[in-house]
């Protein structure tokens with residue numbers, strides 16, 4: 383049986399491990415964390431994108447990739463796990479998009495983009511596909527503003543079929559599936575180097591206690607997200623375009639009773655934020671306050687890692703959450719009464735080096751992502767949580 387070392391156990395590495403195990407590989411899944419999905423794949427708003435956010439990519443290539451990813455997200459995961467996942471438990475409330483009065487695109491331009499997405503959806507979907515165990519007839523419709531939202535700030539609202547996932551529940555179900563599979567989990571191990579050998583590869587690193595470890599495999603799949611580019615560069619696959627790492631905080635809080643019926647909200651189009659009501663703590667973000675780190679180096683600053691492991695100093699947590707509530711108060715009055723449950727951060731990795739409010743920002747385009755390969759060494763730029771299963775299936779077909 384051929385062996386593969388999968389580096390990184392976020393959504394990408396977990397899906398690759400399950401897909402390759404199902405295809406008969408002997409799989410080692412390696413991560414510095416003590417379990418699957420402890421970093422970016424846990425600390426985000428969990429939106430399984432249908433493409434609405436990418437209206438600035440008029441080529442529709444990002445929208446099309448998001449649709450393909452979203453429609454295969456659940457069917458692919460269910461193919462690799464004997465009983466599949468309980469999607470009804472994992473899904474959260476559908477998104478309403480709030481078209482802000484100072485949006486970078488006028489409502490008519492957004493409607494016409496959404497209509498193009500709708501046509502693409504009808505053309506793309508195949509009988510085996512579904513969207514998180516639902517089959518929406520249409521993706522969006524104009525809607526009245528939710529009563530909780532201020533008319534002064536918001537020009538119009540659009541109800542969509544797009545949904546976020548409860549990532550704690552997704553992690554729980556995926557962790558169980560990995561535990562019940564024959565994947566060999568090697569957690570608490572930091573990857574430091576990959577080397578080519580006469581036959582296959584050796585992967586080496588250190589454990590939590592400082593002891594070194596080494597493992598041989600016929601193939602390697604690098605799914606290390608913010609740790610990916612460094613190893614790729616050492617393997618002769620240095621990035622050919624500028625990239626940016628952004629450290630992005632999120633607030634989890636219990637919304638006040640007046641906002642109990644809020645749908646999931648995404649504010650467009652510009653550097654705004656999102657609110658996702660969840661029973662364990664709603665996701666609340668406001669981009670200008672939550673984007674608190676920026677790096678164009680090959681490796682992210684060491685100081686970012688604590689927040690990405692869920693450890694934020696209480697003073698900083700209070701500062702971030704009160705600023706986020708303050709920024710959102712004019713849009714969703716009453717949100718300042720939210721009681722904060724936790725504050726943590728994730729890293730966004732993207733091609734481009736200008737921020738989202740720049741007219742030519744590369745961050746509005748996410749289609750130049752996916753699987754790269756060089757003679758038994760593979761590297762996956764996940765791009766978005768939404769794309770993890772699709773890219774794992776593409777990898778399994780190529781390896």
Ligand SMILES: Cc1cc2nc3c(=O)[nH]c(=O)nc-3n(C[C@H](O)[C@H](O)[C@H](O)COP(=O)(O)OP(=O)(O)OC[C@H]3O[C@@H](n4cnc5c(N)ncnc54)[C@H](O)[C@@H]3O)c2cc1C
Pocket residue numbers: 389390391392393394395412413414415419420421422423424425426427428429430431571572573574605606607608609610630631632727728729730764765766767768769
């Ligand atoms: C705030 C925020 C909001 C977002 N919102 C969305 C959204 O709504 N929808 C969406 O589709 N996407 C969203 N994203 C993007 C999404 O989170 C990522 O694209 C996705 O989670 C990346 O998955 P991954 O498995 O590649 O990375 P990760 O989940 O970060 O997994 C990489 C793993 O590699 C491990 N690792 C890294 N370096 C090493 C090393 N040297 N040794 C050992 N282990 C290592 C880490 O511990 C980690 O477990 C968001 C991101 C952020 C930060």
